[in-house]
Amino acid sequence: MKKLKNIYFDYQATTPVDPRVLKKMMPYFGEIYGNPHSRNHSFGWEAEEGVEVAREHVAKIINANPKEIIFTSGATESNNLALKGVSEFYGDKKNHIITCVTEHKCVLESCRHLAGKGFEVTYLPVQSNGLISLDELKKSITDKTLIVSIMGVHNEIGVIQPLEEIGNICRSNNIFFHTDCAQAIGKIPLDVDKMNIDLMSISGHKIYAPKGVGALYIRRKPRVRISSMISGGGQERGMRSGTLSPALCVGLGEACNIYTNEMEKENRTLTKYKEMMLEGIRKSCPDVYLNGSEEARVPGNLNLSFAYVEGESLMMGIKDLAVSSGSACTSASLEPSYVLKALGVEEELAHTSLRIGFGRFTTENEIKYATDVIVKEVKRLRELSPLWEMAQEGVDISKIKWAHH
């Protein structure tokens, strides 16, 4: 097979801007330059029109009302605003937050911040498939529980949490349900009414819109109130001051609009790719494990542990494929991923993990090429691996007394 150069397999880190999205944005960098908050002239109205159409597109993909959408700089800001905003507004009545150990750092850090301000935080564990237990959730609820924050689709392992069931539990206990859906928009059907979602964080750059824009859905009926984090001119219904960037808002809106029409088709293609790659690797390499539920997951994410082959050396060997390391030897910490640890993946296996992410612009040819390259390199590195040798000789590696350093 012809050698391909630099193929992008990191769609969970970010996505390229769809050319259709960029095309819609371009006028807002040029001739439509008005301030969307200027109410007295056509320059403002024109910019505002773009923003409001975008807001409708964002609302539509999650079955919300456009008035329930506010634009932000991204999912990190949305998650901060949802958790801190709700907690600050209602904190004198209820002070307990429930989240999960595998949430994104911005949720965990926001909770840690709130814990410092006197809130109680429960971090639910996950099962070995990466999903929370609904019984554990029910058991954690107290009469002080204010909000539950559980993400829709996981950034590292791609698993889909049971949002509808979580929403039901929250609604029947009169608790707000916030979900970080940065990785879920366009990947799974979302319906804020059916799922009883009260707040939802949305990111632009995970769905082929630019970096620097996101949104927060905030339910109006029954009404959820938040304290704003930014003081200013009271834009976005007073919840997020600062002049909007019409170009970025339009980009996010168009990205949602495309997904509203194309999600099913795209998912079918990605499912085909996922199966091709997974079967291709498993056929040629034993002892490869998929991290996270095999059923409840989005098709564009394969988080795999290649036993006996250290993840960073594998990444070096497949350097033309831009993947992400599940082990973190590439960062300064040398600690394996906290997410895989939470799943109960043993440390030695966590060190062998890669996240392979594909999406809208991945081709079948790239999938085939990547599968071949990965298989070849795993085989080469296993020939170099003393652990593989021991495993083939029938030595139980877990029984050896290793000198930890």
Add this chain to the structure above:
Amino acid sequence: MAYSKELLDHYENPKNVGSMDKESEQVGTGLVGAPACGDVMKLQIKVNNKGVIEDAKFKTFGCGSAIASSSLITEWVKGKNLDEAHSIKNTEIANHLALPPVKIHCSILAEDAIKAAIDDYKKKNRKNT
């Protein structure tokens, strides 16, 4: 992270990959590191009756720097006597491969591995004399 040419060469074309009979009295084996830490090195030396290392082999589970460090040290110890091999310092490996600071532990592991292999050889041969 940009790696040096020497490092990449040892990673892509590692020297002396393989295993020797660990039961042989001529062979000393060092196994260091731990799977849970992300590195395991197995380094073996074959020593002739003049006390000179005439062959060395390795297998390594670890990052590219760990593989390169073990490949390099097997090249260096060949032809050396045990004392000379024992005196190789991790800093020499780190300098030669231009290891970045977070990868210095890979060179330490390689130094530990050769020392462990020499100790194993000495222990075996002490018993027999």
